Amino acid sequence: MTLSVMIVVKMTILECSLLWNPTTKKYKTLPVFRPIYGNIYGLGYGELHDDYKVVGISRKYNKEGSRDIEVKVYSLKSDSWTSVDACGEILNGSCRKMILNGSGLFTNGKLHWQTIIAGPNFSNARKGRDIISFDLTNEKWEKMEKPSYGVNETDLCMGTFGSDLCVFSYYKGLVLRL
Structure with missing residues (x-):
């Protein structure tokens, strides 16, 4: 299955996830990755292994109010999910306090x-200072701090500029005319 563009579609009513190629109008149903609570996904292409991968991150709250996190990686080549370390040493166990x-x-x-x-149940939610990355080649986690630009900072948005990761600030209602 040659893919140029893929989209992950999560259909909670049917409890299935699809990889869809809008160019060919073909899709593939992924093996079940049961949600625990609040699944999030990421989709990318690993050049080294010539493989599309989906990273599924699921979390639930335990009785003590902290989060248990499960991370699985789906490989299109092997058509299966594999479990990976949820935090990695780079996060020093702080993943229970963070939400991606x-x-x-x-x-x-x-x-x-x-x-x-x-906090528990999203109390006192605020943007974190970090960007957490997952390398699709070696399946390892990385952490980097977002740039700081003042005391009363606004939220930073994340995007791409060419092939680079970038952060930028978005101000509603601000119009800049050149």
């Missing part, structure tokens, strides 16, 4: 997520 925000952003062989730091 949104779908993973893919660039340069890695999936990237911004962090949100929150």
